[in-house]
Amino acid sequence: MNVKHICFVCLGLMVMLLLTPDTLLSQETAKSREPLSLTLQEAMSAAMENNFSIDQSEYDVMKARAQYRQTNAVFLPTLSFEYNAISTNDPLNVFGFKLKQELVSQQDFNPALLNNPDPYENFSARLEVQQPIFNPDMIMQRGAVKNRLNSANEQQDGTMRHIRFEVQNQYYSLILHRRQLDVLETALETAGEHRRQAQNYFEEGILSREDFLAARVYELEMESRKINAENELKHAGEEMALLLGMDGSRPVEPADDMISSGEAIDVPDLSLIEVDNAQLRAIEERVKAAEKMTRAAKYSFLPKINLFGSYEYNDPDFAGLNANSYMIGANLKWNIFSGFRNAGKVMEATADYNKAVSMRASHRIETENRVRQAYRNLEHAEKELLLTEEAISQSTEDVKIRSNRYDEGMERITDLLEAETKLAEARLKNIMALYKYNMSIAALEMLLEKDLNNVEYQ
Secondary structure, rough: OOHHHHHHHHHHHHHHHHHHHHHHHHHHHHHHOOOOOEEEHHHHHHHHHHHHHHHHHHHHHHHHHHHHHHHHHHHHOOOEEEEEEEEEEHHHHHHHHHHHHHOOOOOHHHHHHHHHHEEEEEEEEEEEEEEEOOOOOHHHHHHHHHHHHHHHHHHHHHHHHHHHHHHHHHHHHHHHHHHHHHHHHHHHHHHHHHHHHHHHHOOOOOOOHHHHHHHHHHHHHHHHHHHHHHHHHHHHHHHHHHOOOOOOOOOOOEEEOOOOOOOOOOOOHHHHHHOOHHHHHHHHHHHHHHHHHHHHHHHOOOOOOEEEEEEEEOOOOOOOOOEEEEEEEEEOOOOOOOOOOOOOOHHHHHHHHHHHHHHHHHHHHHHHHHHHHHHHHHHHHHHHHHHHHHHHHHHOOOOOHHHHHHHHHOOOHHHHHHHHHHHHHHHHHHHHHHHHHHHEEEHHHHHHOOEEEEEOOO
């Protein structure tokens, strides 16, 4: 191999090395933009792991758990250590430090030294313990914090169920917009054929300009609706990606289909069930917490009893431990009158409790109304599905008849286009009714916390 060939080989290797990163990057970019096919269960599982709202609810639970842990101080002792270094010529402190250091002598009682002492140093190490014994208001506050922790746990469960509902909503929305787009693409294709045929007839003088323009306008209308459907499909994909904690640049494609009205679902009798879900249970825990906070405010009128103790070293030299002393005792404190501060806290806590009770009643009624509305939506969607299926059948037959009559010159194109429009609208309404049917089931499952769909997703 001569020098020229060696140079060509080296140049080729350099080009390959330079192009390889770009090639790999382009492959990764292309892969990241490939549609992600997911079943409904896979989408829900991904949302449970990556959804931002669920992450935030977990942090709320962690915060509530940390607050509850802080209330252990109601029962457990507190232990503290401090070290002080002081230099002073204050007469009272100088004499007191000498007493603590056990260094008082006869000459320290000299009035001249007592009244005008030289600067004096004291180094003290102090270990202090405090043990709560009886603090009824704090004990009741601990119970309130426990209820708030329970509420946060229920709220997290409710958030997860709501995210499942939102995933179903966006998943079915993707199917809805995809089917709508298919209908509009078919309608646009048919409209294009009618427009081309009308244009040929117009150029041959068989068709009026008015009819030709009607065919053109119908084609433009279908094209506009197709563009709108494409935008809605992309938006639904971005919303789904957000629910899954993903970048919206990668499209998501449903691998499942919506539940048809003929599939078995287990809808319980509304009159035989009592609505009880995570949101209601969370509010109930808040009511209990508010009630305990009211009792805690009332208990603040009672006396408090606590123990305390300390052990102290004092020395004129740093780190010296020559003199030591201890102190133990019990403290009973009773705030007999606090300028109506405690009475005001009772009034405030009572107002919060009454507000929580009102919110509980309001939310329960609202939830029951939502359940009844979901039932009505389900029944309406079932009827709408039957009506739209019949409308599709009749519109299909009408289009077939008018097409044959139009080919024979016995029908105006405007009448044929009107029949095509009715057929497209019937198909779109059928798809929308199926979407509403599925979302009504999803809403009932979320509100009742029951699995109404007996069909397993694969």
